Amino acid sequence: MTWNPRKTDNDDVRLSDSANEEVKNPGEEDQETREQLYQDLDAEIILQNRQRSSSTKNVIGVSSEPYLDLIFNPFNKRQWNYLSLDHLLDYLIIRVTDKGNNFYIDSVGEFEQKAGKFFSDTNAFIELSYNPFNEILNKVIQLLNTLRGKDLIRKWQYEQMMPDRTKCELAHLYFNPKTHKDGIPVRPIESTIHAANTKISKFLDKILRLIFDDKCKNTTIIDGASLIIELSKYNNKGLLKPATLLCTFDIRNLYIMLPQEQALNSLMKFLSAYG
Structure with a gap:
């Protein structure tokens, strides 16, 4: 029994009982196999061949978005191994999608273009x-020391807001793809969980949130359940008519469009009235 290394449809080695069957030169065979392997394992080809569009699914009101169809066209073992190689990190990027539990795969160049468009816009x-x-x-430490030195904050407040130098990190910006939007733009995420002023922010949030929730509860919708309750009240007053139009709106880039100085002035007016 001899082993014939020629490639079959199943991409497996084939055993032959015939010792007289023609066998290619090992060098030529290796070169041909390598070329075929590189073609099969080209990352962009692998991904493109498995990309489908959500527009082909029976879904109403969902914009077209690419995803990997690995159910009907799965990767084989060699392709999985190839996609796991470190060198792919040079030109592929994997991100968790915004408002979803999926992963999005894109080229580094295209993702950087989307981030650049966000910066320019x-x-x-x-x-x-x-x-x-x-x-x-x-600056944060000096501010807290000044407030404590002037007895404007208590000792326990000072300790709660003081950052730990050994655990602090510089706040940074990253992006998640919005696959539910046309063109798959990116959403900016400001990671400040370990920033130097995060403890101050959390301390103030505990105080201000109680005041805001109390004074604005009649005009604030926090979730779907509260919306239904308010609509029921609206209906009981006889205000919900067949011709009533319910409208929603979306503010693009809400948080970065609010000037800090204007936001602080609004907060001061709110606290002057209700604080």
Whole structure:
């Protein structure tokens, strides 16, 4: 029994009982196999061949978005191994989708173009040429020391808001793809969970949220259940008519479109009236 390494439809090695069957030169065979392997394992081809559009699904009101169809066209073992190689990180990017539990795969170049478009459209961020971590941390510590020195905050408040230098990190920006939107734009995420001023933010939130929730509860919809309750009240008053139009609106880039100074002025007016 001899082993014939020629490629079959099943992409497996084939055993032959015939010792007289023609066998290619091993060097030529290896070269042909390598070329075929590179073609089969080209990352872009692998992904493109498995991309389908959600518009082919029986879904109403969902914009077209690409996804990997691995049910009807799964990767084989060699392709999975190839996609797991570190060198793919040079030109592929994997992100968790915005408002979903899926993964989005894109080329680094295309994803950077989308991020660049966001920067140019909003003009809300600048790229720093230095690391301001120590500067920010020192300013926060100095502010808290000043407030405590003037007895404007209590000792326990001072300790709650004081950042831990060993656990602090510089806040940074990253993007998640919005696959539910046409063109799959990106949503900016500001990671501030370990920033120097996060403890101050959490402390103030505990105080301000109680006041806001109490004073604005009659005009605030927090979830679907509260919406149904308010609509029921509206209907009981005889205001919900067959001709009533219910409208929703979406503000693009809401948080970065609010000027900080204007937001602080609004907060001061609110606290002056209700604080």
